Amino acid sequence: MTYSIAAADPDRDQVGVAVQSKFLAVGNLVPWARGGVGACAVQAFPDVTVGPRALDRLEAGEDPQAILDDLVVDDPMAAQRQTGLVAADGRAASHTGEACFAWRGHRVGPGFAIQGNVLVGPEVVDAMAEAFLAATARPLAHRLLAALEAGQAAGGEKRGMESAAVVVRQPGGGYGGNHDRLVDLRVDHDDDPITRLGELLEIRDHHFDRAPAEEWVPLDDDLTVEVAARLRGGGWLAEGQPLAHALMGYLGWENLEERWTDAVSIDPVALAHLRRHLPRSG
Structure with a gap:
């Protein structure tokens, strides 16, 4: 059967x-x-x-x-x-x-x-x-x-x-x-x-899954500003807190910790998820 x-x-x-x-x-x-x-x-x-x-x-x-x-x-x-x-x-x-x-x-x-x-x-x-x-x-x-x-x-x-x-x-x-x-x-x-x-x-x-390293998106100046604004708007980034710590915390909360890359880049699927779920704050 x-x-x-x-x-x-x-x-x-x-x-x-x-x-x-x-x-x-x-x-x-x-x-x-x-x-x-x-x-x-x-x-x-x-x-x-x-x-x-x-x-x-x-x-x-x-x-x-x-x-x-x-x-x-x-x-x-x-x-x-x-x-x-x-x-x-x-x-x-x-x-x-x-x-x-x-x-x-x-x-x-x-x-x-x-x-x-x-x-x-x-x-x-x-x-x-x-x-x-x-x-x-x-x-x-x-x-x-x-x-x-x-x-x-x-x-x-x-x-x-x-x-x-x-x-x-x-x-x-x-x-x-x-x-x-x-x-x-x-x-x-x-x-x-x-x-x-x-x-x-x-x-x-x-x-x-995790995207291969060649697909990781560098956290350049513009993207760093955007990611920080979205984390701040969602209550994840406090004043004076390192961005990498806030981003890691958010990914863990969303069960995306396996997509953590490093402090200077972000997995493209993780980035798309963040953009979809966190509004951008100023």
């Missing part, structure tokens, strides 16, 4: 999983990923021990196909289960048990493993693969979402939709820079979980 994609973007050092299912809170069971190691999707009677065990073996340097082959041999429910596994370098493998509900199947390509069951047909996984490969310029989370959207547009699963999730892991990529949880979003129960997941991803990007 599920379709998923486990994927890697070696150039960005990112791995992740996206999944949709006519099942409550699918993000609690199917996706597993570890920064710098790989990603795993386990579905159709998911066994929550498979993902961690597969990732442990990937981390030890084993090949994805060899890992799946061993897991299938040792799994008494292998015929009812699907598993997709991808290493951080893009090597991938997938298993579809012959007793999974039809249509069932998978597609494996450079950097991805796509699998689904109870689907309207093979066009679902084919569309997912095409969409993923066509979006190489986008961050991995958006490529994974594009694959879900394409799969649903191609007919999705026969029973409809209920929940969806996207997770992306990158070493040091999480909030604060001391863990790998770059993206971890779930829609546990919704009539259109993929659309809602996309909305959450946009909000997440707004708050937690």
